[in-house]
Amino acid sequence: MRISQLLSGDRSTPQGLPNFDSTTVFVRAAASYLRGEQFPRLGMLHPGLTPLAKRVNHLPRRLRTAIYTQGGANEGVSPDDLDSVDVERFREWVVDQYPTRGYPAVIVGSSNGAGVFLSALLGIPWLPQTFLVPVRRDCHPDAIREDIRWGYEHAEPFLEANPDVSLHQMHDPNQDRLMVRKLGYFRTKSCVLGEAYEEFLKTVLEPGGTVISLECEHDWPAIDLGDRHSFQLGGLGGLEPEEYYEGSEKISEFLERQDADVREWDVPEPDGRTLEAEWGFEPALLEDVERVADEQGYDLRRLQFDDPRDLSPFVADLYRRRYERRDRSVDRLFVQSFALVEPWWTIRTGSVPYWAAFNTESDTEFMEEYLENTDAYDEIRANLFAHGVESAGLASADQWRSLLARAQDGHGFVGTDPEEFPYDVEVQVRYHEDISDDISARHPHPPPMAFDRFDEIAGEVTDEYELEWLE
Incomplete structure (x- = not known):
């Protein structure tokens, strides 16, 4: 083959x-x-x-x-x-x-x-x-x-x-x-x-x-x-x-x-x-x-x-609200880049998801603004999508590592080889397999958030974000 x-x-x-x-x-x-x-x-x-x-x-x-x-x-x-x-x-x-x-x-x-x-x-x-x-x-x-x-x-x-x-x-x-x-x-x-x-x-x-x-x-x-x-x-x-x-x-x-x-x-x-x-x-x-x-x-x-990344802080904080209502920790953030998304393991590990559209310097700026405007996380982990070229405006693995270090306790990469980024082809396999090794917490999958509850929250809090929730 x-x-x-x-x-x-x-x-x-x-x-x-x-x-x-x-x-x-x-x-x-x-x-x-x-x-x-x-x-x-x-x-x-x-x-x-x-x-x-x-x-x-x-x-x-x-x-x-x-x-x-x-x-x-x-x-x-x-x-x-x-x-x-x-x-x-x-x-x-x-x-x-x-x-x-x-x-x-x-x-x-x-x-x-x-x-x-x-x-x-x-x-x-x-x-x-x-x-x-x-x-x-x-x-x-x-x-x-x-x-x-x-x-x-x-x-x-x-x-x-x-x-x-x-x-x-x-x-x-x-x-x-x-x-x-x-x-x-x-x-x-x-x-x-x-x-x-x-x-x-x-x-x-x-x-x-x-x-x-x-x-x-x-x-x-x-x-x-x-x-x-x-x-x-x-x-x-x-x-x-x-x-x-x-x-x-x-x-x-x-x-x-x-x-x-x-x-x-x-x-x-x-x-x-x-x-x-x-x-x-x-x-x-x-x-x-x-x-x-x-x-x-x-x-x-x-x-x-306005920007696809504007949705990420809103969704992340919805998960924090959901976990808090179920007496779970709300202090673990899992940053997932471009296509490297894994909702099953994110929720299984009790992680709050934050989506980075890509791995660029502007993506780090969006995330930095989020971290400055939300309660601090004890743990922050991330994967980095590798596209095989050191493109203009790409944030280095060291830049991402510095951002993850804002966590109060632990931080690091999941499934990513920072020494090989952005040539790390293997991340497309490891991003999923390494979650269970790097994040040890386990929680049962909860029932979905009731839509009426979401509708109420969205109507109340979108003014805090760069969003509009319209009927």
């Missing part, structure tokens, strides 16, 4: 839906918890591959970086097959992951790691709006105009086959530098619920139940490529949006470290700002949610926030 297959994982997903993307992993994590199951190996790797995966860090770094590039390429669809990619099949796959039983509420909307923990806390499904369609193609990561032309030439068959989505083509030559060599990123956002989601709501929502619209309003400069099609350079993380388009010292130094031929990216002026490709909420979906809620007599709640 080729080493590149380590990242290709389970092929049970529909054509065009990758295993490695945040949305896919978040759905699997949320659904696993609702089924009462642990979430090992990002839901991707077959258990038989685990011993092999644990030896990857012994390879030279250049081979490890090749794993990211080739592993991603293995998940891409051919441009010639874009007209046969059906986003409704993605939505069918999502609802098939969840147990079919009655729920007091269902979350619909933005992708968000803290949203996975909110789903677990309430014991309810989360139905994502955004999906990634990775498309195979060869492109130098700094050839931005080439990728724009390529996307413009290949988007039409996909958009014709999927008239109910918007396409946010994304190219990040910084954080996704290894992957974009072989993949074009077609991020799609559903403008309607679609048959699968609508039927799921009618089947599982209890009479008078609630649809929670999860709405991240984060936006980004973008280039208009036509009806329902835009191009976004860069993504949330280590650089400000304008830096990608205008250049900066950070970018110049990064490109020099990469032995690139340029010191800034040649890209057309953006036409304006639109919702961020990976995390932002397409408001057209809300109209369809409102329609279904009105027709079926559901309540509708809207949870709005």
Whole structure:
């Protein structure tokens, strides 16, 4: 078996839906918890591959970086097959992951790691709006105009086959530098619920139940490529949006470290700002949610926030409230990065979850602000998602360690080899297995927080956070 297959994982997903993307992993994590199951190996790797995966860090770094590039390429669809990619099949796959039983509420909307923990806390499904369609193609990561032309030439068959989505083509030559060599990123956002989601709501929502619209309003400069099609350079993380388009010292130094031929990216002026490709909420979906809620007599709640990381402090403090009511310790924080989320073990160990969107300096700043505005923790532990490149704005393992040291008693990493970060490919296996070794506490899994209780708390405390809870 080729080493590149380590990242290709389970092929049970529909054509065009990758295993490695945040949305896919978040759905699997949320659904696993609702089924009462642990979430090992990002839901991707077959258990038989685990011993092999644990030896990857012994390879030279250049081979490890090749794993990211080739592993991603293995998940891409051919441009010639874009007209046969059906986003409704993605939505069918999502609802098939969840147990079919009655729920007091269902979350619909933005992708968000803290949203996975909110789903677990309430014991309810989360139905994502955004999906990634990775498309195979060869492109130098700094050839931005080439990728724009390529996307413009290949988007039409996909958009014709999927008239109910918007396409946010994304190219990040910084954080996704290894992957974009072989993949074009077609991020799609559903403008309607679609048959699968609508039927799921009618089947599982209890009479008078609630649809929670999860709405991240984060936006980004973008280039208009036509009806329902835009191009976004860069993504949330280590650089400000304008830096990608205008250049900066950070970018110049990064490109020099990469032995690139340029010191800034040649890209057309953006036409304006639109919702961020990976995390932002397409408001057209809300109209369809409102329609279904009105027709079926559901309540509708809207949870709005500007930055995807704004949800993390709110969810963390909800867990503290929940644990306190059940006479548990509220003093252990478990920071989980990007896709490395594990709700089953988080709750089993009595840990308070805090989701870091990535491992950048801005993520450490968000977390530092949280720690300054909440009661001190006795213990803080974290995992670090490794993306195989020392990207501009990346926070080092030492920077993270200094932040974790704010704990009053113990701190450290879980499943992460700080000496190998960000080339630590093995973290995708170890993030789950090491929890039981590094966090010794054990608690029974409690029943979900009653939705009425959550509704009351959300209405009272969102003013303390960067959130809006709207009826």
